[in-house]
Amino acid sequence: MAQHILECDTKNCEGNCEFYCNPCHQKFCEQCRDEHLKSPENKNHGVVLYQQRKRQLPVEKCKIHPTKELDMFCDECDECQTPVCSKCASEVEHRGHIFTDSESNYTQICRDEDFHVYDSLYEYMPSEYQTINVQEDVAKCAMAREEALEPNNFNSFVLRPAPQGHVMECKIIRDKKANGRSSPTYFLLLEKADGKEVFLLAGRKRKKSKTSNYLISTDPTDLSRGGKAYVGKLRTNLLGTQFTLFDNGDSPKSNYGNARKELVGIIYETSVLAFMGPRRMTIIIPGMNSDHKRVDIKPGSDSDGLINRYKRKNMQNIVELHNRTPVWNNEIQSHVLNFHGRVTKGSVKNFRIVHDNDVKYIVMQFGRVAKDVFTMDFNYPLCAVQAFGIALSSFDSKLA
Incomplete structure (x- = not known):
């Protein structure tokens, strides 16, 4: 079974945690531990096996009153x-x-902190994910899309809710070297029943933004906001704990007639003292009308958006979802989630989204199968853009 305890704290490292630096209160994989101890100022630090760490209370200063400690x-x-x-x-x-x-x-x-997410059916990564040529793979999938769908209708297709009773099985490839850029590009591919893959969406973080801001496009070669393939953007707050997904409309301040609609609000519950523990997610989406079409949420200002309506307990025409709570497994003494073979690598990024009234109905699930490959499956009432936006929020750095 694929099992995960904790990830390394080093930025951009996704190795499993094996060691712990007691003075720094940081988790390390073996490679990052060695790099940490190479520094002269760290050479005398007590780095031990994670299981042998000291449970020390870190000193945190209050942001409002900097001379006071958070106690x-x-x-x-x-x-x-x-x-x-x-x-x-x-x-x-x-x-x-x-x-x-x-x-x-x-x-x-x-x-x-001893939090595990695992899949009980598979122990090893599928062979087809071991070697990936990202650019070639995406180019082939884009060609398959042109054969399968009318190009002019594709932007509306990715915004259409998944058919009821049908799971849309997808794969996300993270390309850290796309076009020589510093920010990774994420490609969403639809996995068809005949084994072929069809390119759906690409997403990448914008440069020089005050907060994380991802553009989403139906063209893997054009992720500009002015392009015809631009279908939406994902924006976060300053702390990286709340995300809002918009369609490709305009800012309500400049053109309310064509103002952007909010498609998803995502809230990550912050951990006490900002320490990593099990992630808790709340997903807010527009409701569906009697014709199974999405209700338009077109706020005139940020204060009237999905997240603020939820906080004010104004639930009219909106739906609240959560990530499914893991189950405690006495045999391995850890919390577990069963992804039924679709997720084969443990990660704190793995999640399943459900409604509290029916936790057996999986609205969406997401998880890792290789270092830079993830599966993403979604059901009605989500569309591809909504599900992709939720997945992108999981990749982003955050306090939660």
């Missing part, structure tokens, strides 16, 4: 997603609330 957590504040300092606790918005000391929360986090 407690508000148990009552629904909107409070970070710890607080003693000065925060004395202010009006927290007056009368109950607080838990950070040490108790950190102890619980340490217990939760």
Whole structure:
């Protein structure tokens, strides 16, 4: 079975965690541990096997009151997603609330860190994913699309909800060297029943944006916003914990008549003290009308978007989804998710999206099968652009 404990903390490294630096409170794979200890300032650091790590409480300074340490957590504040300092606790918005000391929360986090996601049916990566020529693979899939679909109708096809009762099985290839760019390009391919693959979408992070901003296109060679193939963009907040997916409409400030529609709102629940634990996701999507068409959510301002409507508990014409909670497995003493053979590599990025009223109906699932290859399956009421946007949010760096 493919099993994952924790990933290395080093940026852009997806190796499995084996070691822990006690002074730095960082997790490392073997290669990154060796690099860490090469630095003269780190050579005396106590790097140990992860299982032998010391459960030390890190010192975190309050962002609002920089001279104070974060030493407690508000148990009552629904909107409070970070710890607080003693000065925060004395202010009006927290007056009368109950607080838990950070040490108790950190102890619980340490217990939760041994988090595993695995698939019980396959132990080894499928051979077809072992060697991939990304550019050649995508070019062939783009040609297959031209044969299978009318090019003029393709932009509407990727925005159309999946047919009811039919799972759309897809694959995402991450190309870190596409066109010599620093940001990876992500290609979404539809896996057909006859074994052929059809290119659907490409996505890449824009340069020089204040926050992460991904453009999504139906042309693998043109990811410009002004191109005819541009179908949407994914934008995050400053912390990287909330994402909004828009279609290709205009900003409501410049042209409300053709204003962009919101397709998805994604919220990652931040971990206490920003430590990695099991990811918790809330997905907000527009509802469907009686004709099974998506309700238009066209906010005049950011304050009226999907996420803010959800926070205000205004659920009219919107649907709330969550990632499925893993099940505890006594045999391996870990939390597990069964992807029924579609996911074969453990990763904290792996997830399954469900509605609380029917957790057996998988609206979407996503997970790794090789270093830069992921499967992405989705069901009604999601469309390809919505599912791809949710997957892109999982790739992005975040505090959650």
